[in-house]
Amino acid sequence: MNWMNEFVVADEVLEALNNHAPVVALESTIISHGMPYPENVAVAKRVEDTVRKHGAVPATIAILKGRIHVGLTPDQLEQFAQTRDVMKCSRRDLPFAVSCELNGATTVSATMIIAEMAGIDVFATGGIGGVHRGAELNFDVSADLQEFAHTSVAVVSAGAKAILDIPKTLEYLETLGVPVIGLDTAEFPAFYSRTSGLALSLSLPTTAAIAAVIHEKKRMNLNGGILIANPIPATHEIPAHEIEPFINQALQQAAENGIDGKELTPFLLKTLNAATAGKSQQANEQLVLNNAAVAAQIACDLIAIRRKQPFIAL
Numbered sequence: 001m002n003w004m005n006e007f008v009v010a011d012e013v014l015e016a017l018n019n020h021a022p023v024v025a026l027e028s029t030i031i032s033h034g035m036p037y038p039e040n041v042a043v044a045k046r047v048e049d050t051v052r053k054h055g056a057v058p059a060t061i062a063i064l065k066g067r068i069h070v071g072l073t074p075d076q077l078e079q080f081a082q083t084r085d086v087m088k089c090s091r092r093d094l095p096f097a098v099s100c101e102l103n104g105a106t107t108v109s110a111t112m113i114i115a116e117m118a119g120i121d122v123f124a125t126g127g128i129g130g131v132h133r134g135a136e137l138n139f140d141v142s143a144d145l146q147e148f149a150h151t152s153v154a155v156v157s158a159g160a161k162a163i164l165d166i167p168k169t170l171e172y173l174e175t176l177g178v179p180v181i182g183l184d185t186a187e188f189p190a191f192y193s194r195t196s197g198l199a200l201s202l203s204l205p206t207t208a209a210i211a212a213v214i215h216e217k218k219r220m221n222l223n224g225g226i227l228i229a230n231p232i233p234a235t236h237e238i239p240a241h242e243i244e245p246f247i248n249q250a251l252q253q254a255a256e257n258g259i260d261g262k263e264l265t266p267f268l269l270k271t272l273n274a275a276t277a278g279k280s281q282q283a284n285e286q287l288v289l290n291n292a293a294v295a296a297q298i299a300c301d302l303i304a305i306r307r308k309q310p311f312i313a314l
Contacts, residue, residue: 048292
């Protein structure tokens with residue numbers, strides 16, 4: 001498809017793409033479903049500013065009245081942050097939201113799809129979705145994982161959300177053949193916590209080294225994404241032994257209230273925020289900012305590699 005005819009691309013993003021400058025995709029679910037107004041728009045602006053500060057152009061992706069937007073203006077960002085009844089869109093929901101002219105917030109999977117269509121190689125998020133606890137009974141597995149299997153975008157995250165079954169999430173990614181690369185860590189991070197006790201088989205010390213893997217993977221025509229595991233800064237982490245009792249309590253409340261599916265993650269995050277007196281939300285904000293900085297650096301390194309080694313597919 002000719003994505004320039006189908007999407008509304010912000011001028012700043014379009015100029016960067018046309019000039020082969022670094023661009024970082026950003027999701028919009030964190031704005032509509034992750035935080036209340038006005039914290040959501042304040043954090044979204046800080047994330048975009050962080051990407052710019054580290055040399056790349058931010059492209060916040062959202063659906064506004066059925067039109068897919070790659071990059072939002074400040075006014076659009078403000079309006080989106082205040083809009084209620086925004087549809088949370090994964091792969092299955094995109095055609096519905098567009099055809100019905102709805103407002104939609106893109107999850108990790110939907111953001112990956114649109115980023116790839118637009119030619120954006122790097123995407124920064126907080127934590128990916130994954131295998132939910134108890135999935136052996138309810139089969140609750142995020143669409144994010146399947147998206148990694150065939151959508152060629154590198155995603156920087158602080159691991160999988162701590163409310164998930166992280167060991168099963170990693171097993172699922174391994175089955176799908178998705179590279180999970182730790183940035184200067186040999187252990188998979190657990191969102192709020194820097195460590196999970198789960199070793200990574202792939203680890204690299206620098207963003208430039210990770211950019212080289214992204215470049216080589218595309219050169220080899222190997223479809224699918226890459227998950228870059230970037231631990232939350234030590235000064236903002238909540239150790240696993242501290243956050244785990246609150247997670248278990250939130251899961252119990254969700255079960256008692258019959259909350260599941262798309263509503264589960266927002267409920268759990270909101271409940272955790274209340275239980276930790278706002279500490280979990282502060283950690284969430286800081287890890288997103290940290291991921292945005294790393295993603296921008298990777299995007300810049302990737303452009304530098306391509307300028308030295310013009311892309312030629314094998």
